[in-house]
Amino acid sequence: MKNVCGTSRIAGCQFTLFPMSNQFVEIILTALEEVDTSKVWKDTDDVSTCVRGRIVHIFDVTKAIFLHAAKTGEHVAMSGTFSIGCPGDTDADVYMDETEEPLNKELSASITQQAGCKFALYPLGREDYMDTIYQQIDLSKSRGVTVSGSHYATRLDGDVHAIFHTMQDAFQQAQEEVSHVTMTFTITANSPSNK
């Protein structure tokens, strides 16, 4: 087993945007155009989009893409996995020299959007991983989101900014304790189930 834990802090997210609409192509392309992705490496194929770089930019870009799609008013969802510290990862395809300033902060801040989200944190390679998971579930209780349990995931309801803030905090803090961390999420907005 290769073990380069701790030597590489390239973060990434493999995600897919799902507009439940006949206009899905336009919604996806417009969101990708409106969002400034110049501080991350990005690759899109027919299954998903992968972005890589600093944690702050990975979350800035995924949140902005979701918000720009949701503001169309269509029922949209996004599923993905954030990852950091995989021992099998390479140094390729990464923009780690960028400054910390997120590029989409202002544009995203202008969009208010309620959403529901389920996420799960997976600290890998550690026998005490459940402790890290329980700590993060506790943490998320105080961030302006409603937290509830479900099988295999923690549910967050609230404003999209608060949801992504909670997930970013959980991911950030878990990766400070455990080298290889992944975090899955599915977030949905404008569902007719909620109207």
Added chain:
Amino acid sequence: MKNVCGTSRIAGCQFTLFPMSNQFVEIILTALEEVDTSKVWKDTDDVSTCVRGRIVHIFDVTKAIFLHAAKTGEHVAMSGTFSIGCPGDTDADVYMDETEEPLNKELSASITQQAGCKFALYPLGREDYMDTIYQQIDLSKSRGVTVSGSHYATRLDGDVHAIFHTMQDAFQQAQEEVSHVTMTFTITANSPSNK
């Protein structure tokens, strides 16, 4: 930390079906109606559907729901996480007394559908987890699917039956070695990118 590893082999999947169509409600409801879910526990909310029970039925049901949605010809996708052996899991909401015979085998077999899929396997609580991951990536090379690497995931292309068969094998074998295993996937069919 609670540790009940090995005492519970209830499998589950938290997944969402995404039809990229104005008819998304009808497509989801029709797929859920046509698929026989009587051998699994099932709960659906506005974010996702959770099914729990034996491994064979979890895969039978998720594959059948995807196939029935895909046969509409619309661009449809499904994202989810399979899970087994979580130390925080309960004995609730489970149908473990069902026989092994999958209920949707014949109906699913009548549907032929090409798809692309990315999946990732996460064996938890073990320092040697990368060995299990590498073994399963090797395994999937010989199952009638085209296997390719991507950041954070393994890509499978081929018939939906072969894709789910490969994922079920990887999950089944990983959980024989490691008590707590999760496996994420995103599968997509009828994408206009492929036309």
